[in-house]
Amino acid sequence: MDRVKRTLAPYLLVLPGGLWLLLFFAVPMVTMLSLSLQEGDVVNGFVFTGHWQNYTESLADYQTQLIRSLVYGAITSIILIVLAFPVAYWIAFYGGRRKATYLFLIMLPFFVSFVLRTISWRMLLTDDGVLLHPLKAAGILPDGFNVLGTSGAVIAGLVYSFLPFMVLPIYVALERIDPRVVEAARDLYASPMTSFRKVIFPLALPGVFAGVLMTFVPASSDYVNSELLGSSETTMIGQVIQAKFLSNSDYPSASALSFTLMAVLLIGVFSYARMLGTEDVMKVAAR
Amino acid sequence: MNGRRVLHIYTWVLIAWLILPISVMILFGFNNPSGRYNQTWQGFTFKWYKDVFALEALTEALVTSLIVAVLTALIAGALGTGIGYALGRFRFRGSGGLNLLMFAAISSPELVMGSSLLSLFVSMGVSPGVVTITIAHVMFSVSFVAIVVRARVMTLDRSLEEAAADLGATGWSTFWKVIFPIILPAVASGVMLAFALSIDDFVITNFTAGTTETFPLWIWGATRVGLPPQVNVMGTMIFAAGVLFAVVANLRSRSKRKVAAAA
Numbered sequence: 001m002d003r004v005k006r007t008l009a010p011y012l013l014v015l016p017g018g019l020w021l022l023l024f025f026a027v028p029m030v031t032m033l034s035l036s037l038q039e040g041d042v043v044n045g046f047v048f049t050g051h052w053q054n055y056t057e058s059l060a061d062y063q064t065q066l067i068r069s070l071v072y073g074a075i076t077s078i079i080l081i082v083l084a085f086p087v088a089y090w091i092a093f094y095g096g097r098r099k100a101t102y103l104f105l106i107m108l109p110f111f112v113s114f115v116l117r118t119i120s121w122r123m124l125l126t127d128d129g130v131l132l133h134p135l136k137a138a139g140i141l142p143d144g145f146n147v148l149g150t151s152g153a154v155i156a157g158l159v160y161s162f163l164p165f166m167v168l169p170i171y172v173a174l175e176r177i178d179p180r181v182v183e184a185a186r187d188l189y190a191s192p193m194t195s196f197r198k199v200i201f202p203l204a205l206p207g208v209f210a211g212v213l214m215t216f217v218p219a220s221s222d223y224v225n226s227e228l229l230g231s232s233e234t235t236m237i238g239q240v241i242q243a244k245f246l247s248n249s250d251y252p253s254a255s256a257l258s259f260t261l262m263a264v265l266l267i268g269v270f271s272y273a274r275m276l277g278t279e280d281v282m283k284v285a286a287r
Numbered sequence: 288m289n290g291r292r293v294l295h296i297y298t299w300v301l302i303a304w305l306i307l308p309i310s311v312m313i314l315f316g317f318n319n320p321s322g323r324y325n326q327t328w329q330g331f332t333f334k335w336y337k338d339v340f341a342l343e344a345l346t347e348a349l350v351t352s353l354i355v356a357v358l359t360a361l362i363a364g365a366l367g368t369g370i371g372y373a374l375g376r377f378r379f380r381g382s383g384g385l386n387l388l389m390f391a392a393i394s395s396p397e398l399v400m401g402s403s404l405l406s407l408f409v410s411m412g413v414s415p416g417v418v419t420i421t422i423a424h425v426m427f428s429v430s431f432v433a434i435v436v437r438a439r440v441m442t443l444d445r446s447l448e449e450a451a452a453d454l455g456a457t458g459w460s461t462f463w464k465v466i467f468p469i470i471l472p473a474v475a476s477g478v479m480l481a482f483a484l485s486i487d488d489f490v491i492t493n494f495t496a497g498t499t500e501t502f503p504l505w506i507w508g509a510t511r512v513g514l515p516p517q518v519n520v521m522g523t524m525i526f527a528a529g530v531l532f533a534v535v536a537n538l539r540s541r542s543k544r545k546v547a548a549a550a
Contacts, residue, residue: 009458010377017366017429018385024426025392028403035406046410087301090294104533105302111529112309115489115503116522119510120308123315123326130311130328163305192290213394221396224489228510238398245402245494251409258402265396 036255046252054256062240062257069236070264072151073220076158077166077212083159084166084211085204091167092174106167114161118228121157122148125229149231157225162218166211173207174200212272217265237261309526316519324513335516339524342517348505349521352486355417355501359424359485364478366425367432371477372470374433375440389430400427401494408495415497423495424485431484432477439473440466472540479536483529 036054040046059066091102109117124131125147135141147153177200185195223238230236237257244254315325319332340346370389374382392400404423408415443466451461467474489503496504502525506518 007379010373010379010382013369013373014381014385015369017370017433018388020366020425020429021388021392024404024407024422025395025400026388028400028407031410032403032406035410083301086294087298090291090298094291094295100537102298102302104537106305108309108530109305110483110487111526111533112312112522113487113489113503113506113525115506116312116518117308119506119514120311124308124311126326129326160305160308163301217394217396221398223398224507241398241402242493245405251406254402255406258399262396262399269394 032255033259035251036253036259038252040252042249042251051252054252055260058253058257059260062237065235065237065240066257066261066264068234069220069238069261070268072155072158072226072236073216075155076162076219077216079155079159080163080166080211080215081170081208084163085170085208088167088170088174088204088207089200092171092177103168103171107164109160109164115224115228118157118161118224121160122228125153148229149233151230151234154226154230154234154236157229158219158222161222161225162215165214165218169210169214170204170207173204173210177203209272213269217269220265221261312519313523313526316516316523318516318519320516325516325519326513335520339517339520342515344500345502345505345515345517345521348500349502351417351499352502355420355424356482356485358421359428360478360482362421363425363428363432363481364474367429367477367481368436368470368474370429370433371436371438371473372440372466375437375443389433392427392430397427397488397490401491404491405494415495416499419495419497420492420499420501423491424481424488427488427491428481428484431480432474435477435480436470436473439470443469476536479532486525 034048035046037048037050037052038046038054039049039051087106091099091106095102123129126132127146127148132141132145132147136143136145181203182195182199185199186192190198220236221238223236223242226234226236227239238261241254241257241261244250244257248254314328316335317331317333318325318328319330319334320326321329370385373379374385401423404419404426405415407413408419413419447465447469448461451465456464487503489507492501492504493507500508502521506514509515509518
């Protein structure tokens, strides 16, 4: 009796949460896949007809937005690596007793709602706002100069939104490096640059990978930044999907686009994982 | 060393950049705008703090957010603790699949999770509201709780359990009297994490809320007509509460560690 209880215990513990994930994460994906192959409208209802043209048609209509989103996501991740690495490096190696405080400061934006932070940026960057107005009045910038509505503004917003997600994993990877390994490199006459290139950076790569995973996916599927900081020239695929689902109730083609986006991101993530070697990926996933 | 100094300054510049929009939010909660647009600085006032709950719909949205966050924290806390404890303590068939499911739920784009949940609710004819929002929030936060709890359980000393069993305790009472008090801090931080994820969430809520409004959804809807300063005040209050809580929790664990080190 007691042994039966022992073997059953983990299953009983896992059951409610696992069921929740199955019902509200896995099942909806299947529903959406089915919906993406249906025809009809909200009034008369949707019928499953295996209508795969939902994919080809919506892709033909919105490939520009899809590609733009992936490009914005990639640029955001690259900028983030460049911006975040030095900070993570400094905190990991020179943060001393204040490491936790610095990390806390990096994470401060998380205490403010995502939407509210982005709106604050819009306020700061608006044409006659606090930043641009004085520069225009002083004649440093031309009167017609504007930031909002450009792809630069959207990418800057994305970079701001996801910066902590790049700093933290790189920091964790750097923090784990045994200082003796770096000392050994120096003892063997490696210059600071060489020991960084050949010792520190390779050891930090799993962190960089995790950072890209944690920033590229949310950045390329984001619609808040492009909606608040962009214009019709910067429309991202997330905005298209959101409008189709919530304003037009065009569920089949919205589902098709949503599925395409996920497939593209998954393929991207996995080929990137292969490029880096699966072992590193497993290490990251295990964390 | 020179490079080190440059890095130090650079770190502070980046932190300043991160804090800039937060400062703007806080500052404009004290602004005294003449028109409807709270965009330019026009004088200092405390009146928005006095009238913080004057806008009924906004206050209602904030209350909805708090209700959903509390429900999410409790449900995800309980379910996540179950998963985390099982994964950290037992080896069982299917744990690999469960890990994969959790990993997928954490790394999937919010947009896709939100839209697929909407697909589910639409095809089942469920009308969206507080219940569907809470279902969605528990879904995306339960894995985070499980991971935090699992990490703590894995470091537990097995001999504690054996000692309890030797003294005649059943598995059930061993868990509640021995294990749970030890993992409680991890459970508490998982619960807080779920609360924070829930109260801040916009994208998934956007898809699962229907006409119900949470705090972030209300802000999103109001951006076109201009945000009232009350939003800044509420944002500041949430920010202050979060920071205060984090600092106090940190200081407490630090002083505990000091006591443990001295003993």
